[in-house]
């Protein structure tokens with residue numbers, strides 16, 4: 001019984017994480033891509049491609065979640081965190097000056 005409850009809780013937490021990843025990609029990526037477009041940021045396609053790769057990965061997580069993939073829990077705790085950190089602290093930092101020059105927040 002305890003194990004069943006814990007498995008149910010883990011699945012519930014996993015659904016919550018996937019939902020947050022969905023929200024993140026929908027809100028953050030579209031806003032950022034819009035800003036890069038308005039600023040005429042020349043490297044926006046490379047940034048957008050990283051978004052596309054992340055989006056595909058989230059889609060894969062959703063598919064595996066629906067299939068009941070047991071390996072998903074460990075993977076989802078590492079991959080999105082690493083990707084978000086590297087993208088925000090790396091790729092996204094490259095457009096900050098360009099957006100500021102164009103008065104875009």
Ligand SMILES: [Fe+2]
Nearest residue numbers: 032047087092
């Ligand atoms: Fe980005």
